[in-house]
Amino acid sequence: MxxxxxxxxxxxxxxxxxxxxxxxxxxxxxxxxxxxxxxxxxxxxxxxxxxxxxxxxxxxxxxxxxxxxxxxxxxxxxxxxxxxxxxxxxxxxxxxxxxxxxxxxxxxxxxxxxxxxxxxxxxxxxxxxxxxxxxxxxxxxxxxxxxxxxxxxxxxxxxxxxxxxxxxxxxxxxxxxxxxxxxxxxxxxxxxxxxxxxxxRGLLGEELTITGPDKDLHSGMYGGLSMNPIRVLSRIIASLHDDQARITVPGFYDGVPELSEELEAQWQGLAFDHDKFLSDVGLSTPAGEQDRTPLEMLWSRPTCEVNGIWGGYTGEGFKTVLPAQAHAKISFRLVGTQDPQAIRQSFRTMVQEMLPPDCEVSFSDHGASPxxxxxxxxxxxxxxxxxxxxxxxxxxxxxxxxxxxxxxxxxxxxxxxxxxxxxxxxxxxxxxxxxxxxxxxxxxxxxxxxxxxxxxxx
Amino acid sequence: MxxxxxxxxxxxxxxxxxxxxxxxxxxxxxxxxxxxxxxxxxxxxxxxxxxxxxxxxxxxxxxxxxxxxxxxxxxxxxxxxxxxxxxxxxxxxxxxxxxxxxxxxxxxxxxxxxxxxxxxxxxxxxxxxxxxxxxxxxxxxxxxxxxxxxxxxxxxxxxxxxxxxxxxxxxxxxxxxxxxxxxxxxxxxxxxxxxxxxxxRGLLGEELTITGPDKDLHSGMYGGLSMNPIRVLSRIIASLHDDQARITVPGFYDGVPELSEELEAQWQGLAFDHDKFLSDVGLSTPAGEQDRTPLEMLWSRPTCEVNGIWGGYTGEGFKTVLPAQAHAKISFRLVGTQDPQAIRQSFRTMVQEMLPPDCEVSFSDHGASPxxxxxxxxxxxxxxxxxxxxxxxxxxxxxxxxxxxxxxxxxxxxxxxxxxxxxxxxxxxxxxxxxxxxxxxxxxxxxxxxxxxxxxxx
Structure with a gap:
């Protein structure tokens, strides 16, 4: 047969x-x-x-x-x-x-x-x-x-x-x-x-919790005087990319290789239609590092994404709470010989250094692979x-x-x-x-x- | 009797x-x-x-x-x-x-x-x-x-x-x-x-939703190439205060009066113990405008607080989603003759102007009182x-x-x-x-x- x-x-x-x-x-x-x-x-x-x-x-x-x-x-x-x-x-x-x-x-x-x-x-x-x-x-x-x-x-x-x-x-x-x-x-x-x-690409997963006051507060009573952990978390997330969409974690790009000329030529030959790739999901503009091609952004460049964020009142209507905590799940896609553990440590240090007085951070490890x-x-x-x-x-x-x-x-x-x-x-x-x-x-x-x-x- | x-x-x-x-x-x-x-x-x-x-x-x-x-x-x-x-x-x-x-x-x-x-x-x-x-x-x-x-x-x-x-x-x-x-x-x-x-103080309530891609995406497949609405929302929230904790919405301080000398003297007389007020909720440092007293921060200065934020995966474990939407509930406390409707409009314009390509914003009105x-x-x-x-x-x-x-x-x-x-x-x-x-x-x-x-x- x-x-x-x-x-x-x-x-x-x-x-x-x-x-x-x-x-x-x-x-x-x-x-x-x-x-x-x-x-x-x-x-x-x-x-x-x-x-x-x-x-x-x-x-x-x-x-x-x-x-x-x-x-x-x-x-x-x-x-x-x-x-x-x-x-x-x-x-x-x-x-x-x-x-x-x-x-x-x-x-x-x-x-x-x-x-x-x-x-x-x-x-x-x-x-x-x-x-x-x-x-x-x-x-x-x-x-x-x-x-x-x-x-x-x-x-x-x-x-x-x-x-x-x-x-x-x-x-x-x-x-x-x-x-x-x-x-x-x-x-x-x-x-x-x-x-x-x-x-x-490899993957590094981190969850962080910013704690400010020790309980949820009334924003009318405490607002303006007490630090709001959502504001702190937002500042941290906003600072993870610079205005060229490069990731700012110190040492992050250590071990990120440039493409070989051979592979670059082969990828050019694929004639990737990034316009269609993006328009299929309602987008038009590559959002990654401004000096890279779309296929590099997808395949050979590292990334940092926020996969989830939450804090305060998220239900129907409005509640003027100043929350005790704010949370985010953040992942990094890694390439080349980037060291997941070194990046995790550098990320955590960077976050610690951005904390204002009265705020603390705790981290959970959601895995790491090169x-x-x-x-x-x-x-x-x-x-x-x-x-x-x-x-x-x-x-x-x-x-x-x-x-x-x-x-x-x-x-x-x-x-x-x-x-x-x-x-x-x-x-x-x-x-x-x-x-x-x-x-x-x-x-x-x-x-x-x-x-x-x-x-x-x- | x-x-x-x-x-x-x-x-x-x-x-x-x-x-x-x-x-x-x-x-x-x-x-x-x-x-x-x-x-x-x-x-x-x-x-x-x-x-x-x-x-x-x-x-x-x-x-x-x-x-x-x-x-x-x-x-x-x-x-x-x-x-x-x-x-x-x-x-x-x-x-x-x-x-x-x-x-x-x-x-x-x-x-x-x-x-x-x-x-x-x-x-x-x-x-x-x-x-x-x-x-x-x-x-x-x-x-x-x-x-x-x-x-x-x-x-x-x-x-x-x-x-x-x-x-x-x-x-x-x-x-x-x-x-x-x-x-x-x-x-x-x-x-x-x-x-x-x-x-x-008066109160202005706003809810905003940032939309990027038209559906939730796999961050491995799209991350780095597609704009993440949580990143956009975080940048907007981070920019609402400058490094002196002043609120950056254009025209926000129009109508904010200075205290009369008489009231200032009366408030000094109250000997407000802001250390105790803050330590009761686990805090120590006044987080408001750096050139104001704690009682001013609470009673006579306007504020901007994020009362809630959410987007992406917020459950147990980890999900490498690049979400279609991110949301926040934001409130402003108003003083003096600040105009809630003018501030709402200025806030919305500021947010619109901060949007990168491919992102949209929608707002809901959660009330306004002077x-x-x-x-x-x-x-x-x-x-x-x-x-x-x-x-x-x-x-x-x-x-x-x-x-x-x-x-x-x-x-x-x-x-x-x-x-x-x-x-x-x-x-x-x-x-x-x-x-x-x-x-x-x-x-x-x-x-x-x-x-x-x-x-x-x-």
């Missing part, structure tokens, strides 16, 4: 594969919110049962947080040992009122641009991880055997900083060390060009690129990625395993936002892509 | 008077939150019934918002026509977790500083309005008659900007126009000295001051007030009635905050004060 038979089987099985994905999407596995702990566990159980149903030796593995799902199959002596990574946890769903339907009642919908699978996690990452599971199911059904030793490694804490991941990798290094880690959590370039991500880059010298990269090009009818590209998928760096640093990041998301998938979707085309051609890649690598 | 008999009756009836106040405090009449509409109505009904129970012709009067309670009694031809004003609505109770008990399950508690009545509204303003109701109840019981024509005017929207007040005063001007309006919603000076407030001042030439002021001095054993003072009680100005401007603001709150009453209380001493001596003032004025 040839690869064409596997692809035909994938085509025939698409309705059943879609139903399986909808089943998984119905489980509200929001990892960051303790209220959904049992649902995360349920999602892991679902995956174990599904992997076992076509012959994978899979099991749920406890961690101090949400469980890992690990499975193995195939002859250890035959071909390369490949690992597939994805995550079964999803982002929170608020603001819920902006969803057109229940985020956990997924549906295949007809849209002017084609069929989409709508629901939280459809694209990030349940739909994507099911592409490789479905590809291997079809392969086994058609060929009756496995092309090589294969390991599945599915995590449930990716959206909440992966606190258990590194310890688990260390404790199970012999089991997880493979020849190549195939990671499915990225997208097509410009929603069209198949892509292998070889440059990933940026990572992958060399494409291993011939498996060109083999995979050729397989992708064949499936999509467009030459696949090596690209950067604005998001932070620290898993790539962990495979390299902890296990010595080369990571290869391939995914099928589109720019309008609304991941982390209301009305998340995954195109049925992404799902279908994603499954087919993995079958071709498996054929090419073995 | 003499005034001493009335005072003795007040002393004897204190337990029953306290029980009546606890009854009223059990009604959660939060005016700003539509969920408590029926409770506001219930509080009005309770007051009508209580006034009727000792012979006042009282009724509930509908408005487009919460109802007014109006009552009349006494011979129109006899002595001055006095009006008593208070408000039966209360502030929201969040953050609820900082309360030691249910805010609407009030209790008399023993504390090292004496007995206190604990519960939302105990001091602001249910406990205060019951001081004059109880004084008149005792007067009637002892004397069997009324000293003059008396009107009660109790409002249910004071904590939500009093939207129905001015129209109601205009529509019922003949009924509400009196010789003197006695307003009980203020405090003792430094929790000790009985005071008549003759200078009140500052007000009262002349003390009417001999009733000295009569009332003498009565207060007699009750408290300390010479009563004419003072300013940091808060905004626009009702005083409305009586002057709409009805031509002189307002006299007398109240018995203490600095540690925690009004608008968790664990609000009213000292039993404030309640008891407050009732006795009104009996003495009634005697002095008639």
């Amino acid at each position: 040839s690869i064409d038979d596997v692809l035909a089987r994938i085509d025939d099985d698409l309705p059943a594969a879609t139903d399986r994905l909808l089943d998984l999407l119905r489980i509200p596995s929001i990892s960051t919110d303790p209220a959904y702990k049992e649902d995360c566990d349920r999602a892991a159980d679902w995956l174990v049962a599904d992997l076992q149903s076509f012959g994978i030796e899979a099991s749920k593995r406890a961690t101090p947080g949400h469980p890992m799902v690990v499975g193995h199959v195939g002859d250890p002596g035959k071909g390369p040992h490949l690992l597939f990574y994805g995550h079964y946890d999803v982002q929170p769903v608020d603001p819920l009122n902006l969803w057109d339907r229940d985020p956990f009642d997924p549906q295949v919908q007809d849209t002017p641009a084609g069929k989409v699978i709508r629901g939280r996690g459809a694209a990030d990452d349940k739909g994507q991880l099911m592409t490789f599971i479905e590809a291997l199911r079809a392969w086994k059904e058609v060929k009756g055997d496995w092309p090589c030793r294969i390991t599945f490694f599915l995590e449930g804490e990716e959206e909440s900083g992966s606190p258990s991941l590194v310890p688990f990798m260390r404790d199970n290094a012999d089991e997880l060390k493979t020849d190549l880690a195939l990671i499915c959590d990225t997208g097509l370039f410009e929603s069209r060009t198949p892509a292998i991500v070889t440059m990933l 940026a990572s880059g992958v060399s494409v010298e291993d011939p498996k990269f060109e083999q995979a690129r050729a397989a992708l090009s064949a499936e999509w009818g467009i030459p696949a590209a090596y690209v950067g990625c604005g998001g932070s998928i620290p898993i790539g760096g962990y495979f390299q640093d902890i296990l010595g395993t080369t990571p290869m990041l391939i995914g099928f998301g589109k720019d309008d998938d609304a991941i982390h936002s209301p009305n998340e979707k995954y195109d049925l085309e992404s799902f279908h051609k994603g499954i087919r892509s993995w079958a071709r890649i498996l054929e090419a690598l073995t | 003499s005034i001493d008999d009335v005072l003795a009756r007040i002393d004897d009836d204190l337990p029953a008077a306290t029980d009546r106040l606890l009854d009223l405090l059990r009604i959660p009449s939060i005016s700003t939150d539509p969920a408590y509409k029926e409770d506001c109505d219930r509080a009005a009904d309770w007051l009508v019934a209580d006034l009727q129970s000792f012979g006042i012709e009282a009724s509930k009067r509908a408005t487009p918002g919460h109802p007014m309670v109006v009552g009349h009694v006494g011979d129109p031809g006899k002595g001055p026509h006095l009006l008593f004003y208070g408000h039966y609505d209360v502030q929201p109770v969040d953050p609820l977790n900082l309360w030691d008990r249910d805010p609407f399950d009030p209790q008399v508690q023993d504390t090292p500083a004496g007995k206190v009545i604990r519960g939302r509204g105990a001091a602001d303003d249910k406990g205060q309005l019951m001081t004059f109701i109880e004084a008149l109840r005792a007067w009637k019981e002892v004397k069997g008659d009324w000293p003059c024509r008396i009107t009660f005017f109790l409002e249910g929207e004071e904590e939500s900007g009093s939207p129905s007040l001015v129209p109601f005063m205009r529509d019922n001007a003949d009924e509400l126009k009196t010789d003197l309006a006695l307003i009980c919603d203020t405090g003792l000076f430094e929790s000790r000295t009985p005071a008549i407030v003759t200078m009140l 500052a007000s001042g009262v002349s003390v030439e009417d001999p009733k002021f000295e009569q009332a001051r003498a009565a207060l001095s007699a009750e408290w054993g300390i010479p009563a003072a004419y003072v300013g007030c940091g808060g905004s009680i626009p009702i005083g100005g409305y009586f002057q401007d709409i009805l031509g009635t002189t307002p006299m603001l007398i109240g018995f709150g203490k600095d540690d009453d925690a009004i608008h905050s968790p664990n609000e209380k009213y000292d039993l001493e404030s309640f008891h001596k407050g009732i006795r004060s009104w009996a003495r003032i009634l005697e002095a004025l008639t």
